[in-house]
Amino acid sequence: MNKFGSTDSLKSNSVLIIGASRGIGKALAFEFAKNGWDLFLASRDIENLKTIKSEIESKYSVDCIITVLDVTSDKDYELVFSKIRNQNHNLDLIILNSGISKPINLSEIDENIIRQIFETNFFGIVRGMKFAVDYFKIIGKGHIATVSSLADARGFPGSSAYVASKTAISHFTEAASIELRKSNINVTLIKPGFVITDMTANHKFTMPFLISAEKSAKIIYSGIKKGKKQIYFPLPTAIGSYLIKILPGFIFRYLTKFWKGENG
Numbered sequence: 001m002n003k004f005g006s007t008d009s010l011k012s013n014s015v016l017i018i019g020a021s022r023g024i025g026k027a028l029a030f031e032f033a034k035n036g037w038d039l040f041l042a043s044r045d046i047e048n049l050k051t052i053k054s055e056i057e058s059k060y061s062v063d064c065i066i067t068v069l070d071v072t073s074d075k076d077y078e079l080v081f082s083k084i085r086n087q088n089h090n091l092d093l094i095i096l097n098s099g100i101s102k103p104i105n106l107s108e109i110d111e112n113i114i115r116q117i118f119e120t121n122f123f124g125i126v127r128g129m130k131f132a133v134d135y136f137k138i139i140g141k142g143h144i145a146t147v148s149s150l151a152d153a154r155g156f157p158g159s160s161a162y163v164a165s166k167t168a169i170s171h172f173t174e175a176a177s178i179e180l181r182k183s184n185i186n187v188t189l190i191k192p193g194f195v196i197t198d199m200t201a202n203h204k205f206t207m208p209f210l211i212s213a214e215k216s217a218k219i220i221y222s223g224i225k226k227g228k229k230q231i232y233f234p235l236p237t238a239i240g241s242y243l244i245k246i247l248p249g250f251i252f253r254y255l256t257k258f259w260k261g262e263n264g
């Protein structure tokens with residue numbers, strides 16, 4: 001009997017992916033299904049999730065449950081986690097992938113947009129982490145992964161609120177991975193470089209080493225299987241991000257002289 005009073009045993013590993021309706025999250029759903037994992041997929045766009053579910057179930061013999069969830073809502077998280085408990089889904093892994101990016105013009109600050117970015121990219125993940133930790137503490141073990149970004153390295157112009165929210169979630173996740181060791185909960189920080197998705201579709205600048213969502217999902221799956229604490233990719237962007245991070249401030253500011261004021 002499991003901790004929720006059920007004798008059901010799932011046939012395979014099981015993952016909850018939050019932010020699964022598009023882009024990297026959708027590609028992750030297919031990658032995990034291909035590898036035999038049962039899926040619990042959540043995000044706001046239920047129509048996209050319905051299409052993904054039918055494509056996955058027609059291609060792979062795994063269970064795929066879909067649900068609406070807005071990461072800015074405590075109530076939505078409560079409903080999703082009570083559904084998971086009631087339906088006896090013994091999750092092994094929870095991936096907190098949801099995120100938004102909006103151009104910000106700091107000469108006319110719109111505080112509401114900045115709050116919206118933080119509500120989704122930081123508090124939305126923190127909220128998910130809280131529910132995930134409560135869930136895994138009852139089971140006695142678990143694995144949580146958050147999706148941040150290699151853009152967390154510096155205060156890149158045009159993306160101020162996005163990079164600030166990603167820096168916050170990177171540091172939060174790093175601290176969580178240390179604090180939660182004693183609870184037997186493994187925490188992984190995922191930092192992608194540029195990936196072809198709706199998020200990057202309108203970027204006007206050149207995106208070096210741009211990769212497909214499918215390739216990023218393969219890298220993430222492989223890193224998670226190996227139990228990595230940090231997964232960053234592609235390697236040239238990860239090295240570039242590290243070098244930019246350690247640059248003295250005056251050199252970084254000098255290099256940004258070439259920035260033309262395009263938001264991204």
Ligand SMILES: NC(=O)c1ccc[n+]([C@@H]2O[C@H](COP(=O)([O-])OP(=O)(O)OC[C@H]3O[C@@H](n4cnc5c(N)ncnc54)[C@H](OP(=O)(O)O)[C@@H]3O)[C@@H](O)[C@H]2O)c1
Pocket residue numbers: 018019020021022023024025026042043044045046069070071072097098099100120124147148149150151191192193194195196197198199200
């Ligand atoms: N693409 C890149 O180059 C890149 C690089 C580094 C990091 N990342 C990060 O990777 C993650 C996925 O991004 P992506 O490129 O795949 O973008 P995307 O194609 O725009 O997908 C974003 C996902 O987040 C979900 N989402 C957004 N707001 C949400 C909310 N309030 N509640 C629930 N789900 C929400 C969306 O679902 P709904 O709209 O259906 O809710 C969607 O599934 C993000 O955290 C992003 O910051 C992306």
